[in-house]
Amino acid sequence: MIIDHNISPPLVRWKTFDAIPGLIAAFSTRLDGVSPAPYESLNLGLATDDNPVRLAENRQIFLGAAGIDPTRLVWAKQEHTTTVLTPDTPGAQGSCDALLTQGNRWALAATFADCLPLLLVEPESQTLCMVHAGWRGTAAGIARYAVEAMQDKYQITPEKILAVIGPHILPCCFEVGTNVAEQFPDDCQPGRDAAHWQVDLAGANTRLLKNAGVLPEHINAQALCTSCESHYFFSHRRDGFPSGRHMAVLAWHNTELDTQL
Numbered sequence: 248m249i250i251d252h253n254i255s256p257p258l259v260r261w262k263t264f265d266a267i268p269g270l271i272a273a274f275s276t277r278l279d280g281v282s283p284a285p286y287e288s289l290n291l292g293l294a295t296d297d298n299p300v301r302l303a304e305n306r307q308i309f310l311g312a313a314g315i316d317p318t319r320l321v322w323a324k325q326e327h328t329t330t331v332l333t334p335d336t337p338g339a340q341g342s343c344d345a346l347l348t349q350g351n352r353w354a355l356a357a358t359f360a361d362c363l364p365l366l367l368v369e370p371e372s373q374t375l376c377m378v379h380a381g382w383r384g385t386a387a388g389i390a391r392y393a394v395e396a397m398q399d400k401y402q403i404t405p406e407k408i409l410a411v412i413g414p415h416i417l418p419c420c421f422e423v424g425t426n427v428a429e430q431f432p433d434d435c436q437p438g439r440d441a442a443h444w445q446v447d448l449a450g451a452n453t454r455l456l457k458n459a460g461v462l463p464e465h466i467n468a469q470a471l472c473t474s475c476e477s478h479y480f481f482s483h484r485r486d487g488f489p490s491g492r493h494m495a496v497l498a499w500h501n502t503e504l505d506t507q508l
């Protein structure tokens with residue numbers, strides 16, 4: 248992943264995805280928005296108590312930079328489930344933590360502050376899946392459900408899926424107690440004492456993807472830590488409540504709609 252400073256606001260992007268014609272994949276930083284502290288400044292969290300006018304302006308700023316018309320945006324009601332939803336209408340969807348679509352009608356969005364963004368693309372059939380994977384969703388195997396949904400709904404071969412993982416809280420800062428660590432037996436390391444552990448969410452999601460048939464060379468799990476990189480990112484764990492949220496978007500360019508920007 249790279250932080251593209253050639254655009255305002257700067258966007259997190261992936262070279263793998265930039266190389267695919269027509270694909271739009273981006274994750275926001277906290278820079279160049281209009282919200283004051285504690286949402287300083289590009290807060291995109293609709294469920295936060297930030298001023299709705301500023302939220303709307305931030306959204307316009309981010310989607311403008313990403314090149315997506317806001318009328319085709321769909322977003323999940325994220326509740327740490329393993330539900331994968333295929334939207335039929337724009338805007339807010341029901342409870343789910345993964346959105347699945349084919350073609351360039353909808354632009355998939357999800358919001359994050361420490362949880363892991365997982366973006367899945369199958370270029371040939373123009374299939375996209377946006378996954379919100381916190382530790383609960385990861386422990387419940389949401390990445391596997393997402394790959395299975397791509398197979399079931401659109402007959403996608405897992406070997407053709409390309410995956411990237413966005414900025415999230417890395418093991419350096421994701422310290423948990425034994426009850427959470429127990430759910431990640433292969434992806435946690437000892438913390439500061441016997442009661443604390445550090446969990447590797449990218450490792451756990453990579454394992455889920457591989458087990459579901461995604462090729463290791465198709466998984467880009469190299470990500471920045473939202474808690475360490477305070478200049479660029481909000482972190483719920485670092486900043487507490489209230490704090491801002493990032494947005495990830497995933498879409499195929501839609502000439503008819505996106506040119507209206």
Ligand SMILES: [Zn+2]
Nearest residue numbers: 419420472475
């Ligand atoms: Zn960190």
